[in-house]
Amino acid sequence: MASEEYDFIIVGGGTAGLVLANRLSEDPTQSILVLEAGSNHSKNIRVKAPGLFRTLVGSELEWGLKTEPQERLNGRRINLAQGKMLGGTSAMSAGLFAPPTKAMIDTWATLGNEGWDWETLEPYYAKVYTSPIIPKSLEKKLGVDGWETNRDEMAKGPVETTFSGDPLHPIREAWVETFKDRGYFMRDNPWTSGEAVGAFSLLSSSDPVTGEKNHAATAYYNPVKHRENLHTLTDATVDKVLFGDGHLVDTAVGVRYHSKTGMKTVSARKEVILAAGTLQSPKLLELSGIGNPDxxxxxxxxxxxxxxxxxxxxxxxxxxxxxxxxxDGLETLDPIYRGESDAINQAMEDFEDGAGLLTSSGVLSSAYMPVIEHVAGHSWDVLRSVLEEHRPSTGAQPSPAETRDAAIYEIAEKALFDPNQPSASYLALVGQMPGLPNPITKRHPPPEPGSYITLSTIFTNPLSRGHVHIKARSVFEPPVIDPRYFTSPIDVEVFTQHMVYLHNLPKLPPLSSLFKQPLKPYKNQPRFNNFYTAMRYIQTSAISMWHLVGTCSMLPEDKAGVVDTRLRVYGVRNLRVVDASVIPVLPPGHPQSTVYALAERAADIIKEDHGLMTAS
Incomplete structure (x- = not known):
């Protein structure tokens, strides 16, 4: 490194951190340092190939974090895979590039974050990615033939997207037609319309030519890594934000970090920016003396x-x-999951040509669905009763946390009773999901022979809220992570209703034509005959999508916020947080696109605050 003092220090070279590194270094007068705890694995085939993303879980390329035992999930500890490398979780994820919804993004402003709404953020989503060109001949196969526009003309950003895998795979059209027949068709491009309900083929953040995963390191970092004013240090674990003396005691002036050559400090002339993620950024704040005083x-x-x-x-x-x-004969990723040598060799050969099984994670289709499809009559009364019974109590002088929880509760309640807002998203994966590990041996059962389709429900608007806190002064000690999954009875009620419907989905035509009939469930998978058996199945089988947000929420201080609308930490100068932890309410789908857009807007805010040059 040329200097031990920089204008901006970015802690974390993940999804948000590398966006900031790219945009802030556009001004050649500014020196930028990125400190990343992991290494650069962009050339690793497990990172490059979307179809191999599962092999990263439990590897040295992720943090290996788990929750505390979850009472409502039969005491299970849930794996929370978070990327530990340049590109962060964007580099280890399945690469699903799903849209948010206008209504849910607008709730950020409703909570008191002026200027953080769909109208403001939509151009930043477009700035992130390049929309794929869809030939007219493929529109029906992809389920976009009814859209007014099948691509976002404004979207010409660094992240390449495509409909990964075989665009002619029959599940794409069958999926969309099945939902369309029941009145749930995405009428227009959700990226441009902000529409919230209906089925669609899912974009993947992959290069349409090479088939390789396109993540923050390949899209934002590699093209600019040779800039003289951009410095990146990997295998550098920051353990503390440093503050000044005297009148600068509340001013961030640098950081301390551990590297292979020992402990070092580095100074920031302008700002320290935490972009370490939902579990690491609050940890660093607490280790630095910012948090609950007790x-x-x-x-x-x-x-x-x-x-x-x-x-x-x-x-x-x-x-x-x-x-x-x-x-029989349906193409799936099952031969890869079983480790069949002939299939793997062929897939590797195809991947070199930008084709074949490894170019896709296997998740091809999605649908955003309201609970109204599944609840009627008496069930509505039950849901309303549960909502009223568990409404947060605020009292005469509510605490900031109580005020926050009450406001979020109102948002969730409104969304549940709105037929145009989803409470779940459904996914179709062409392949089998691994069974849960044996509780004694901790080993996953081997994959089954044959070809499978996995249907999943993701609960999009959880009311259950948890926390993450340090338990020791060492940065190398994992934090205590307790999401408190399903502690809200509303979450249990709504999610179970969706699972009951999901169980019936493969019986509905034309999707049913892709399954053996009568249905043949995966080994040891129960059949649901009522609401309560579905609920018990969730307790034994639900897992995390690794979509963790909210621990440094952008909210007013009277709602227990941590950062303001310019992402500055309250009461501290020259310190911001820019990553998924500032998201106050989790949007539907997959938050990767939202973190990119948030970081793009944050870069503009920082440039404006410091009068920096903006790229033409």
């Missing part, structure tokens, strides 16, 4: 700023899936 004092950490919202408001998408045997 926790900090207990660990003998000097309090710089009392802030009880740090580490709170943790939310996540839970997923539960059902797997059924597919008709």
């Amino acid at each position: 926790l900090l004092k207990r660990l003998d950490i000097e309090v710089v700023k009392e802030m009880t919202g740090v580490g709170e408001n943790l939310q996540d998408h839970m997923l539960c899936y059902l797997c059924f045997e597919a008709v």
Whole structure:
């Protein structure tokens, strides 16, 4: 490194951090340092090939974090795979590039974040990705033939997207037609319309020519890594934000980090920006003396700023899936999952030509669905009763956390009773999901022979909120992560209703033509005959989608916010947080696109605040 002082220090070289590195280094007068705890694995075939993303889970390329035992999930500890490499979780994910919804993004502004709404953010989503060109001959196969526009003409950003795998795979058209027959068709491009309900073929953040996964390191970092003012240090674990002395005691002036050559400090002339993610950014704030004073004092950490919202408001998408045997001859990823040498060799050969099984994660189709499809009559009364019974109590002088929870509750309640807002998203995967590990041996059962289709439900609007907090002063000690999954009875009620419907989905034509009939469930998968058996199945089988947000929420201080609308940490100068942790309410789908867009807007805000040059 040319200097031990930089204008901006970015802690974390993941999805958001590399967007900032790219955009802030556009001004050649500014020096940027990115500190990343992991290494650069962009050339690793497991990272490059979307079809191999499962092999990254439990590897050295992720943090290996787990939740505390979850009471409502039979005491299970849930894996929370978060990328530990340049590109972060965008580099280890399945690469699903799903749209948000206008209504849910607008709730950010409703909560008190002026200027953070769909109208403001839509151009930033378009700035992130390049919309694929869809030939007229493929429109019906992809289920976009009814759209007014089948691509976003404004979208010409760094992240290449495509309909990965075989665009002619029969599940795409069958999926869309099945939902369309029941009145749930995405009428227009959700990226341009913000529409919230209906079925569609899912975009993947993959290069349409090479088939390789396109993540933050390949899209945002590699094209600019040779800029003289951009410096990146990998295998560097930041353990503390440093503050000044005297009148600068509330001003961030640098960071301390561990590297292969020992502990070092580096100074920031303008700002320290935390982009370490939902689980690591609050951890760094607490280690630096920003957080709940009771926790900090207990660990003998000097309090710089009392802030009880740090580490709170943790939310996540839970997923539960059902797997059924597919008709003979249907192309799936099952041979890869079973490790069949002939299939793997062929897939590797095809991948070199930008084709074949490894160019896709196998998740080809999605649908955003309201609960109205599944609840009627008496069930509506039950749902209304549960909502009223568990409405947050605020009292005469509510605390900031109580005020926040009440506001979020109102948002969720309104969405549930709106037929044009989803409470779940459904996914179709051409292949089998691995069974849960044996509770004694901790090993996953081997994949089954045959071809399978997995249908999944993701609960999009959870009311259950958890927290993440440090338990020791060492940065190398994992934090205590307790999402408190399904502690809200409303979550249990709504998610179970969706699972009951999902169980019936493969019986509906034309989707039913892709499954062996009568249905042949995956080994040991139960059949649902009522609401309660479905609920028990969720308790034993639901897992995380790794869509963790909210622990440094952008909210007003009277709602227990951690950062303001310019993403500055309240009461501290020259310190911002820019990553998924600032998202106050989790949008539907997959938040990768939202984190990119948020970081793009944050870069413009930072440039504006410091009068920096903006690229033409």
